Amino acid sequence: EIQFDPTTHPHRRVNPLTGEHVLVSPHRTKRPWLGQTEPPQQANLPEYDPKCYLCPGNTRAGGQQNEKYEHTTVFENDYAAVLPPPGPSAPPAPHPLLTTEPVQGGCDVICFHPRHDLTLARLPVPDIERIIEEWSSIYRKRGGQDGIKYVQIFENKGAMMGCSNPHPHGQVWSLSAVPSLPATELANLQKYSLSTPPSAAPRGPLGRSCLLCDYVTFEVSVAQAEGRVVLKNEHWVALVPWWAVWPFEIMLLPYKRHIPSIVHLTPEEKTAFAQILSQITIRYDNLFSCSFAYSMGIHQRPVPPTTDVVADDQDEENVAHLHLHFAPPLLRSASVRKFLVGFELMAEPQRDLTPEQAATRLRDLPDVHYLNAPE
Amino acid sequence: EIQFDPTTHPHRRVNPLTGEHVLVSPHRTKRPWLGQTEPPQQANLPEYDPKCYLCPGNTRAGGQQNEKYEHTTVFENDYAAVLPPPGPSAPPAPHPLLTTEPVQGGCDVICFHPRHDLTLARLPVPDIERIIEEWSSIYRKRGGQDGIKYVQIFENKGAMMGCSNPHPHGQVWSLSAVPSLPATELANLQKYSLSTPPSAAPRGPLGRSCLLCDYVTFEVSVAQAEGRVVLKNEHWVALVPWWAVWPFEIMLLPYKRHIPSIVHLTPEEKTAFAQILSQITIRYDNLFSCSFAYSMGIHQRPVPPTTDVVADDQDEENVAHLHLHFAPPLLRSASVRKFLVGFELMAEPQRDLTPEQAATRLRDLPDVHYLNAPE
Ligand SMILES: O=P(O)(O)O[C@H]1O[C@H](CO)[C@@H](O)[C@H](O)[C@H]1O
Ligand SMILES: O=P(O)(O)O[C@H]1O[C@H](CO)[C@@H](O)[C@H](O)[C@H]1O
Numbered sequence: 001e002i003q004f005d006p007t008t009h010p011h012r013r014v015n016p017l018t019g020e021h022v023l024v025s026p027h028r029t030k031r032p033w034l035g036q037t038e039p040p041q042q043a044n045l046p047e048y049d050p051k052c053y054l055c056p057g058n059t060r061a062g063g064q065q066n067e068k069y070e071h072t073t074v075f076e077n078d079y080a081a082v083l084p085p086p087g088p089s090a091p092p093a094p095h096p097l098l099t100t101e102p103v104q105g106g107c108d109v110i111c112f113h114p115r116h117d118l119t120l121a122r123l124p125v126p127d128i129e130r131i132i133e134e135w136s137s138i139y140r141k142r143g144g145q146d147g148i149k150y151v152q153i154f155e156n157k158g159a160m161m162g163c164s165n166p167h168p169h170g171q172v173w174s175l176s177a178v179p180s181l182p183a184t185e186l187a188n189l190q191k192y193s194l195s196t197p198p199s200a201a202p203r204g205p206l207g208r209s210c211l212l213c214d215y216v217t218f219e220v221s222v223a224q225a226e227g228r229v230v231l232k233n234e235h236w237v238a239l240v241p242w243w244a245v246w247p248f249e250i251m252l253l254p255y256k257r258h259i260p261s262i263v264h265l266t267p268e269e270k271t272a273f274a275q276i277l278s279q280i281t282i283r284y285d286n287l288f289s290c291s292f293a294y295s296m297g298i299h300q301r302p303v304p305p306t307t308d309v310v311a312d313d314q315d316e317e318n319v320a321h322l323h324l325h326f327a328p329p330l331l332r333s334a335s336v337r338k339f340l341v342g343f344e345l346m347a348e349p350q351r352d353l354t355p356e357q358a359a360t361r362l363r364d365l366p367d368v369h370y371l372n373a374p375e
Numbered sequence: 376e377i378q379f380d381p382t383t384h385p386h387r388r389v390n391p392l393t394g395e396h397v398l399v400s401p402h403r404t405k406r407p408w409l410g411q412t413e414p415p416q417q418a419n420l421p422e423y424d425p426k427c428y429l430c431p432g433n434t435r436a437g438g439q440q441n442e443k444y445e446h447t448t449v450f451e452n453d454y455a456a457v458l459p460p461p462g463p464s465a466p467p468a469p470h471p472l473l474t475t476e477p478v479q480g481g482c483d484v485i486c487f488h489p490r491h492d493l494t495l496a497r498l499p500v501p502d503i504e505r506i507i508e509e510w511s512s513i514y515r516k517r518g519g520q521d522g523i524k525y526v527q528i529f530e531n532k533g534a535m536m537g538c539s540n541p542h543p544h545g546q547v548w549s550l551s552a553v554p555s556l557p558a559t560e561l562a563n564l565q566k567y568s569l570s571t572p573p574s575a576a577p578r579g580p581l582g583r584s585c586l587l588c589d590y591v592t593f594e595v596s597v598a599q600a601e602g603r604v605v606l607k608n609e610h611w612v613a614l615v616p617w618w619a620v621w622p623f624e625i626m627l628l629p630y631k632r633h634i635p636s637i638v639h640l641t642p643e644e645k646t647a648f649a650q651i652l653s654q655i656t657i658r659y660d661n662l663f664s665c666s667f668a669y670s671m672g673i674h675q676r677p678v679p680p681t682t683d684v685v686a687d688d689q690d691e692e693n694v695a696h697l698h699l700h701f702a703p704p705l706l707r708s709a710s711v712r713k714f715l716v717g718f719e720l721m722a723e724p725q726r727d728l729t730p731e732q733a734a735t736r737l738r739d740l741p742d743v744h745y746l747n748a749p750e
Contacts, residue, residue, distance in 0.1 A: 004463035004464070011475050011476055011478055012475075012552060014476075027454070036534035039411075039414075079406030081385060082398075088378060088379035097391050099388070101387040101388075103385050103387055162410060162411070165410075179722035211472070218469075222469070295716045325720075342536070346700060347548070348555040348556055350456055
């Protein structure tokens with residue numbers, strides 16, 4: 001009988017957060033690449049760009065002027081994907097398969113720093129702590145607004161990820177509905193908590209088991225040698241999940257206790273969060289010596305608890321366990337990406353190296369940014 | 376009370392094939408685009424390229440020589456994502472969340488035509504009929520092999536869709552497992568057929584209702600004025616589905632009777648299929664006067680019936696209704712695409728114009744290819 005070898009034999013893995021599979025085809029990176037290459041990024045950005053609509057003091061498309069901000073700043077997107085309430089009520093469906101659900105909410109832009117030329121990878125840790133504070137305060141503010149059911153914090157970084165401005169910034173879309181993917185993740189976390197007997201890992205509300213606590217406990221204790229863990233500190237671990245789709249996908253999450261959202265973090269956990277965010281983004285830039293493109297998103301409790309809720313441990317909404325997904329497209333070099341097209345769009349995601357191989361590559365990189373490295 | 380207007384008010388629609396939502400934000404195309412633009416495509420391709428590994432008579436990466444084919448040709452991908460059986464059996468899972476499912480199968484490449492410089496949009500209809508015959512025969516051959524549970528026929532067209540060679544070609548990946556997306560679609564078709572009382576539309580096996588027959592019957596009869604239908608002939612309709620994600624997404628399907636797969640097509644239905652494929656791809660090219668990039672996939676019965684199965688009408692596998700998805704990324708012009716990133720990857724797909732607006736644009740285009748149009 002043939003012995004299974006994950007680096008030789010194509011196989012599928014399941015993402016328990018979504019129920020979806022990924023097809024792992026470890027030999028595909030050997031094929032020659034004659035396809036599209038990404039244009040080199042603009043090097044030597046200025047510290048301030050008079051034409052940038054995110055730089056301090058500049059005027060935006062809508063005519064408003066940015067604050068002369070010194071750390072972070074937040075404003076409403078001039079081209080928001082959702083609009084504030086009140087909205088219309090649902091129109092009658094012309095057929096049961098054709099229903100319409102009106103959505104309200106708001107879209108915020110958050111500038112991470114006044115400097116036009118820096119990214120998370122090049123910001124000092126205290127500046128990243130300020131970004132985390134800003135995320136917490138938008139999450140509290142938007143999540144506390146009437147009718148808002150979900151707050152999605154994310155960052156698109158790099159032109160190949162649809163980002164139209166290199167000035168370091170992220171977005172926050174707050175909606176009157178829970179979007180498909182987090183709704184699926186929450187349903188699977190809920191299902192797991194009700195069906196799986198608690199292990200020695202940290203636990204969710206009502207003493208029930210937590211899928212992500214169980215998973216991450218396994219990864220940091222038992223499986224660390226197998227090597228999906230990239231980085232770890234006192235409170236957080238960054239790993240290439242067993243079910244990763246993107247070549248160098250990372251999941252970042254706290255592993256010492258069950259934490260439903262960023263407003264549940266202690267000051268020490270926040271500092272450790274800023275530190276590991278800095279370390280992840282530095283390694284990403286070091287992988288191909290470029291400003292590494294990705295989409296990043298924070299998954300957590302749909303909205304923060306209000307002060308008058310029942311005790312944390314009784315609150316079923318706390319079934320969420322805070323985690324971040326990084327989805328970076330580059331595969332082979334600064335200019336050759338993975339395309340999730342054809343088979344991936346029509347059948348299921350397919351990856352060309354194993355998550356363990358990706359984690360090893362990331363783990364072995366220096367932790368000093370290549371632009372700051374001594375000659 | 377505010378009256379709901381789909382071209383003004385952000386809203387969500389559900390895809391009944393997947394259960395997923397799309398967020399429709401009709402005002403977003405107004406925002407200025409300063410982001411990545413796609414490089415212009417190579418114009419004036421030669422009819423034969425001595426360096427192309429798909430042109431007749433040339434040598435491929437693996438050293439094999441292509442036939443001097445005159446219509447279509449098929450060969451196994453030199454860098455297949457899955458390998459033929461026998462494969463290893465599943466290894467023990469180190470944790471219940473970390474299971475591995477070995478997958479076997481085969482990956483075929485199908486060259487659509489000897490001419491290096493043509494695409495579906497520029498091929499005569501009889502040549503497209505030959506491609507349909509080739510799809511049918513691969514589907515029969517691969518789908519009849521031991522252990523094959525699913526055959527996915529698809530085409531990646533254009534560099535921005537990860538296609539590495541402009542020579543007109545598609546792929547067929549055959550697997551020992553049903554991939555996530557078709558599995559979900561089949562489950563939803565099955566669920567609908569068991570739970571929805573039959574309407575006047577064509578019906579699936581056992582006289583049960585068919586989700587796609589019901590949907591398409593509504594679109595071609597009742598709702599045609601609302602305008603999601605792009606093109607229609609005696610047997611087929613091409614429409615921008617109610618739940619479209621990609622800006623100019625199209626679903627192509629037969630609407631006169633329930634048809635589980637391409638091997639169930641009559642000769643007339645095949646000719647009509649070739650005709651409408653030609654017309655769709657011509658309109659796509661005409662939209663922005665360029666060779667329009669897309670991923671296309673055929674969804675149907677996972678594998679064809681064997682001759683010794685029960686009567687068609689008794690076969691539950693025939694719950695599938697043949698349909699094709701076209702996922703094209705361009706949004707505003709030949710060089711500005713939609714990026715499904717950030718919010719889309721972390722929360723749910725979002726689109727910038729309504730499906731009805733997209734269908735109107737496509738419907739209003741000339742049906743003669745812009746390169747063949749009289750001056
Ligand atoms: O097999 P190809 O054409 O080289 O590769 C292309 O299609 C595959 C199947 O959709 C994708 O996995 C690849 O990312 C893409 O570049
Ligand atoms: O809002 P932006 O940065 O202009 O736009 C970018 O992010 C959005 C949210 O992920 C996407 O919908 C857009 O396709 C992308 O270009």
